[in-house]
Amino acid sequence: MQPLTKQSLLSLLQTQQPPCLSLYQPTHRHHPDNQQDRGRFRNLVRHLEESLRQKYPSRDIAALLEPFRDLADNSLFWNHTRDGLAVLACPGNLSLFTLQRSVPELAVVADRFHLKPLLRYVQSADRFQVLALSRDRIRFFEGNRYALDEEALPSDFPTQLEQVVEPPAATPGVSIASSNAGVGSPKIVLGHGEGQADLDTEKFFRAVDRAVIERFSKATGLPLVLAGLTENQAVFRRVSQNPLLVESGVNSNPWAISVDELQRRVWQVMEPHYRSRLQTLKDNYHAAQVRQSATADLADAARAALAGRVGTLLIEAEKVLPGVIDRTTGAIRFGELNSPEIGDLLDDLAELVLTTGGEVVVVPSERMPTTTGLAAIYRY
Numbered sequence: 001m002q003p004l005t006k007q008s009l010l011s012l013l014q015t016q017q018p019p020c021l022s023l024y025q026p027t028h029r030h031h032p033d034n035q036q037d038r039g040r041f042r043n044l045v046r047h048l049e050e051s052l053r054q055k056y057p058s059r060d061i062a063a064l065l066e067p068f069r070d071l072a073d074n075s076l077f078w079n080h081t082r083d084g085l086a087v088l089a090c091p092g093n094l095s096l097f098t099l100q101r102s103v104p105e106l107a108v109v110a111d112r113f114h115l116k117p118l119l120r121y122v123q124s125a126d127r128f129q130v131l132a133l134s135r136d137r138i139r140f141f142e143g144n145r146y147a148l149d150e151e152a153l154p155s156d157f158p159t160q161l162e163q164v165v166e167p168p169a170a171t172p173g174v175s176i177a178s179s180n181a182g183v184g185s186p187k188i189v190l191g192h193g194e195g196q197a198d199l200d201t202e203k204f205f206r207a208v209d210r211a212v213i214e215r216f217s218k219a220t221g222l223p224l225v226l227a228g229l230t231e232n233q234a235v236f237r238r239v240s241q242n243p244l245l246v247e248s249g250v251n252s253n254p255w256a257i258s259v260d261e262l263q264r265r266v267w268q269v270m271e272p273h274y275r276s277r278l279q280t281l282k283d284n285y286h287a288a289q290v291r292q293s294a295t296a297d298l299a300d301a302a303r304a305a306l307a308g309r310v311g312t313l314l315i316e317a318e319k320v321l322p323g324v325i326d327r328t329t330g331a332i333r334f335g336e337l338n339s340p341e342i343g344d345l346l347d348d349l350a351e352l353v354l355t356t357g358g359e360v361v362v363v364p365s366e367r368m369p370t371t372t373g374l375a376a377i378y379r380y
Contacts, residue, residue, distance in 0.1 A: 022114035026102040027081040044107040051109035100147040116347040132254035136161035148263035158207040227254040282369040296370035303330040305352035311379040319373035321345040
């Protein structure tokens, strides 16, 4: 599996070698609901096989479907799913994503990947990341207003103090003891000195900060919330260089509360920032509209997006406008969603904006500044 970021989405938007197989499925986290997920997945793979035989009869279908069938046989994977699953494959390429939102069930074979569900997932405005820390260890999470999941970190990621700071040399009269203050509490270094312990903590936090920036923050652009005791947060904030670090955090020992409780407290921190960001986007749209540098008209926005003029695009979360945008002229053709060549115009527009370097934000309907399903702000 791989992290789903704007960059990975952009790479999937590039021209791929057909046939491109796209499978989406809602999944379940817990027993007994997840017992049916693997069977539904096998059914979707059969749909892919039927489509391949119709559209690409001369291809090696068994080889194309092999990664899907391997996944179907992976019991460990099916015991650790989230709320949604996306599997995208073409010759020589496989992308697998587990999602914190449910997605509509879909299995389609085409010349390009079907990316609408991933696009809306990546661009949703309520996503965030969480760094839980004590003086000598960390955990890292990603979530949204509904879910929070711990991320598996690579072996070279500094998750513990001992990976960054050499333990003091054993000398007579110096020993290291464990505190009885609970999980996540600092070790007591007898004879080591409080000043040195503080310097060690700062060194550890600097290493963690660099690793988070390089591995997560640069790739996702998501806000980062700290969870930890007040004194530990103060040290981390003093040394951090992360511009995405949220000013307030969860002031609690993150090892002493459940993940569900941590998610609830983090969302209490994030909700005002989320609402403030959406209000700023609305204000920016209205200000640009006064300067005649914005539009809520789909046809105008499509032409501007094709020309690379749209800097920011807001699209309404639940709105669907069936149709197709001509990617050479920007012309719009409306249609019915049950037609195989018809998609969602708003998602097509979002793809155009992303591929020309613009920003796309999926916004709840009650927070949209327009009633047309879109609000585009021009670069010039």
